[in-house]
Amino acid sequence: MNDRLKVRPVVNESGIEIQPRYGAQDVEESGGFGFIGEAGQYPFVRGIHPQMYRQRPYTMRQYTGFGNPADTNQRFKYLIANGQTGLNVAFDLPTQCGLDSDDPLAHGEVGRVGMAVDTLRDFEIAFEGIDLDKITVSLTVNGAAPQLIAMYLAMAEKRGYDVAKLRGTAQNDILKEFIGRGTWIYPVEPSVRLVGDTIEYCARHAPKYSPVSVCGYHIRESGANPVQEMAYAFCIAKAYADDALARGLDIDEFAGRLSFNFNVFGSIFEQVGKFRAARGLWAKIVKEHYGAKKPESGWLRMIAGGGGGGLTFEQPEVNIVRGAYYALIAALGGAQTMALCCFDEAYTIPTEYAQRISLRTMQLLIEEMGLSDTVDPLGGSWYVETLTNQMRARMEETMAEVDAQGGIVKLVAEGAIQAKVSAQAYKMQRAIESGEFRKVGVNCYRNEQADDLEVQMHPYNEEDTRRQVASLAEARSARDARRVAQALAQVRAAAESRSNVMPAVVEAVKAYATVGEITQQLAGVYGRYREPVRF
């Protein structure tokens, strides 16, 4: 014990004190090896598949989209030609907020941070020439998810794919949008119900499609520590599961299609412990709390990556190195899918060049570094096993606290979670500025020579906006106005009667109703969210 007292204390971001060395005794004291099991077997701590990357390496899915659908289609094809195995679509803010490109509130924002979408026609253009059986598509959309899921299914069906066999994912996690990211539209309660509508609809009509990807990612970006990231995400996932169960669905009908999205910046071992702990905890919740019978219902299928919160504006090229460690973390953590923030992403929409570096980073772990050779390579490390046990215990404590305070839906609606994470973000920013929390290039090893790599800015083309608005006008004039009006009336009627809106939304998008028109129908019934400003 004496030598332990002599070294400087180290506490990880989750508040766990780190010992200078670990042994079998530490694992025993933290709960032992009993909850680990084997990869592919409950509780899946070591991985959800017995062979993991030996059988299939992680999918590589860079977040991409800008300008109009034709621009984005080109970039998709570039990435696929460079070995990317999935797509992760970025939409512009008007689309994400349920506004059409010609809406006055969309001024200056069309095609800016993602691809603009107004009607089904835009999906037809965006995915033209892409084999949807080979390349799975993830849609990063939340408030407007019902429309965009409907468009994806309608587009695939039109191209002859069997929707019952179609794979893909929508982010569609509205509760975290109220905590961070902010693309909410309707009040909290109907927003959660809409997520339930998509889960129910997909369970019945598109059972291979993952309608929700529950995100700890953005909660972490907003200031949560790694334990809170997972605990809040699981509280949110339970809120959606509870809604689905209340509709009469069986847990085994939909739990296996829930997926997750987590962050990777921070200490390597804390992060790997986080993923292993979370895998065991989610499996336990699904089995013990919900009584699932199918083992795959409790699989924590996840995209892990990004890491934007850890990247720096200073010395941007060093972000390439950070990205390599983040990819390592995701691979050691057993992610099914990976995406990396690019080195220039603190500045701009990534260039093709920056995207390619991120893609190569993920590829070289598989091809050169041996990360796909064996399952859970850190399993059995006394340090990592101890952390895994400790972090799972802390995640359970945090979840119990949320429940004791009235549950996640209530705490989000009141702004309580938002206030908590933003207070932590402030504390972290102060710790970085004081030098207490080290960031290379920011508060130590600053570059005084002003020879940092010059980042090439992604150009914003006003012409793209004009073309998108013109294309929207064309789509509006080409459609059957009566069919659109009838379909929109059905959307409203479904919302008013509190029945599932998805069948009506699917019909509306097939009639080329716009994202904005459908949003207006739903907002006419649900109202619009008013943000509780607490921080």
Added chain:
Amino acid sequence: MNRPIKVVVAKPGLDGHDQGAKVVARALMDAGMEVIYTGLRQTPEQVARIAQEEDADVIALSSMAGSHVPFCEKLKPLLEQAGLSDKLWVIGGNLPKQDHARLRELGFRGVFPSSSRLDDIVNFVKANVT
């Protein structure tokens, strides 16, 4: 001045990234200022109206999603019409270097791109509110 400096911190447009705005708002409050945070999705008209109603000394925008120039072009005449030309206008966030001159030209005396330090923001506000 015998009352605390009053700052309206606003999130312009559709951008939902509010972590930075909230962090800066806290820093200003810790420095003894009174902060009104608007929340997300403010139009230029709303920002001008809130600043006028609150009799703000400082109008502070936080923009992370790239639409700062078109937004500020709309906001400038509205702030002028509201009689707020003599107030301190500042903006922070993801603001590319090539836009700084344009933002200053539009009346934003303080331009704080990502990586600015909280103390620098606080000191700038203190030094420029009279």
